[in-house]
Amino acid sequence: MRTVETPQQLTDGSGNLVTAPAFREVIPRDPGASFRWRTHDYPDPLARWNRHPEYEIHLIRHGTGRYIIGDAIGPFSSGQLFLVGSNLPHDWVSDLRPDETIQGRDVVLQFDPAWFEQLQGVVPELGEVTPLLAQSRRGLAFGGETASEGARLLEAIGEMSGSAAIAGFLSLLTTLSRAQPDEVRTLSSRPVDGNAGRAPSDVVAAALDYVFANLDSEPRLAVAAQIANMSESAFSRFFKNASGQTFSGMVKRLRLTQACRLLEHTDATVAQIAQSVGYSNLSNFNRRFRDEYSMTPTEFRRARVRPGLSAVLRDTSNL
Structure with missing residues (x-):
């Protein structure tokens, strides 16, 4: 897993960047339960x-970092709650010191779309939740x-x-479906197609x-394509289809999101x-930075420490 000491020391904790395995998560089914609830540490x-x-x-119970959901990249902090739709690629990357572990970082609940459709078939009142699940295709x-309340x-x-x-x-689904407009944000600009063939997570994770x-x-791009064992043109097309954004766009957004975190949490100069x-x-x-956030780095840092602006600035990170 990726750990952080300084901006220059972002590494894969396994020490093996090139051969990162393909990962299409298989959710174990418990015949005695309708959904899966679990917690996990990080890494x-x-x-x-x-x-x-x-x-x-x-x-997210603990820590800060960056989420990547579809083609959206932004910061997260403790207390944030997300709903991710079926087959929408996602990742939460925490800011860590070397050898640091965050115990119980996440609480996750996963449920099968087919099961829920069957449930709606016999409980028509659950139609109230249908728009929420449709919107979750973009995160x-x-x-x-x-x-x-959702976290509770x-x-x-x-x-x-x-x-x-x-x-x-x-009750949890009902609470989320009744969120006020200013309490819910759509993340990815479009649903990401995770079709058959070589798994999108294979190429994108590496x-x-x-x-x-x-x-x-x-x-x-040339190095990333070599890691994926693909030509540059094939890699570009595949990466865009799998992640919803270009390779250069992903790099830019990750770098600027990291800059936001450093502006907020360190005393380093803008130049540093x-x-x-x-x-x-x-x-x-x-x-x-101004193109992405409509303000300079100095203005971002100054505004970030003013009470009441955290939520506003978090919205600007919906890239």
Whole structure:
């Protein structure tokens, strides 16, 4: 898994960037349960770029970092709640020091679309949830009271069994479906197609490992294509189809999101931060930053420490 000490030391904790295995997560089925609830630490073998047919409700308990959901990249912090639709690629990458582990970083609930469709067939009142699940094809992030109540319900489900667990699950979905417009954000610009053939996670996971290891320099398309054992043109097409964005776009967004985190959480100068995320030209960094966030890095840092602006600035990170 990827760990962080300084911006220059983003590495794959396994020490093996080139041969990152393909990962299409298979969700174990428990014949005695309608859905799967679990917690996991970070790093964890399952905490990586992956996709699966099941819907996923995902709570970040601890830590900060960057999410990648479809073609959206942005920062996350403790207390954030997400709903990821069927086969939408996703990853949450925590900021870690070497050898650091975050115990119980996530709570995850996963449920099968076919099972839920059958449930709706006999419980028509669940039609209220249909729009929520349709929107989740692009990934949703919840805030405000909805996130707080959703997190409480999700945690409580872990202590339940039998019919009480089903009741808690339905209450959670109802809470999310009734979120106020200012409490829910759509993330990916479009659903990402995860069709058959070579798994999208195969190529994208290896490319992401390479990008994270080289954020302080200039990750190159040619190297990423070589890692994937593909021609540059074939890799470009495949990467765009699998992740929803171009390789260069992914690199730019990851570097700028890392810059935002450093602006907020460190005292490094803007020039030092620009250098640490691979921009040797400060003017170019300032221009790219302004293009993405409609403010300069200095303005971002100044605004970030003002009360009440965190949510506003978080929205600007919906790249």
